[in-house]
Amino acid sequence: QVQLQESGPGLVKPSGTLSLTCAVSGDSVSGTQWWSWVRQPPGKGLEWIGEIYHSESPNYNPSLRSRVTMSLDKSTNQFSLKLSSVTAADTAVYYCARNTDYAMDFWGQGTTVTVSS
Amino acid sequence: EIVLTQSPGTLSLSPGERVTLSCRASQSVSSSYLAWYQQKPGQAPRRLIYGASSRATGIPDRFSGSGSGTDFTLTISRLEPEDFAVYYCQQYGSSPPVYTFGQGTKLEIK
Numbered sequence: 001q002v003q004l005q006e007s008g009p010g011l012v013k014p015s016g017t018l019s020l021t022c023a024v025s026g027d028s029v030s031g032t033q034w035w036s037w038v039r040q041p042p043g044k045g046l047e048w049i050g051e052i053y054h055s056e057s058p059n060y061n062p063s064l065r066s067r068v069t070m071s072l073d074k075s076t077n078q079f080s081l082k083l084s085s086v087t088a089a090d091t092a093v094y095y096c097a098r099n100t101d102y103a104m105d106f107w108g109q110g111t112t113v114t115v116s117s
Numbered sequence: 118e119i120v121l122t123q124s125p126g127t128l129s130l131s132p133g134e135r136v137t138l139s140c141r142a143s144q145s146v147s148s149s150y151l152a153w154y155q156q157k158p159g160q161a162p163r164r165l166i167y168g169a170s171s172r173a174t175g176i177p178d179r180f181s182g183s184g185s186g187t188d189f190t191l192t193i194s195r196l197e198p199e200d201f202a203v204y205y206c207q208q209y210g211s212s213p214p215v216y217t218f219g220q221g222t223k224l225e226i227k
Contacts, residue, residue: 036216038216045205045218045219045221046156046162046205046207046221048217048218051214051216059214059215061215062118062213062215095162100167101149101171102149102150102168103164103209104152104154104162104164104207104216105164105167107161109160109161110161
């Protein structure tokens with residue numbers, strides 16, 4: 001069974017950089033799937049942040065592209081998200097997920113990140 | 118950028134009823150690229166339908182998806198108590214690669 005687990009600081013200061021990692025088990029991040037980050041502000045809907053594949057350039061949501069960097073570590077079977085210049089609007093639950101058939105079939109449980117001083 | 122509009126925003130129904138949720142796209146979407154998710158409070162979304170009409174593994178057959186072009190629907194043939202949740206549609210656009218979600222439909226118990 002594929003499992004994903006997000007980790008990272010739950011509190012980030014405004015103008016700082018949000019950094020999260022997703023640990024994958026039951027599949028390989030260097031396999032045939034793309035891997036995504038999705039976020040959900042409190043009480044709101046889902047927003048796709050971007051996706052990464054081991055042998056291609058990442059794809060990012062155009063609305064966040066200037067602030068997002070995603071990377072992948074084959075040795076630890078993890079992938080990561082960095083979001084710079086954060087504001088309160090970036091406060092959300094952040095999910096990592098596996099992409100299959102142009103959808104996301106396995107999701108992490110989510111991690112809450114609050115942007116506040 | 119393709120925008121997905123879901124309707125209604127909230128639906129109040131009783132267990133045992135049949136429900137159809139709508140997802141309308143601002144431009145034509147390939148059926149292969151349309152998915153539906155269920156999300157319960159405090160939980161991650163769960164994929165129900167992919168490719169507009171294919172049920173994901175383990176999803177009961179009371180859930181069905183249909184549609185093409187700009188109009189897609191998710192039907193629950195007979196509501197069970199555990200089906201009351203928020204439902205999202207999602208599309209994949211290939212040029213450039215991007216995933217977008219609808220704003221969600223909340224299904225609540227009447």
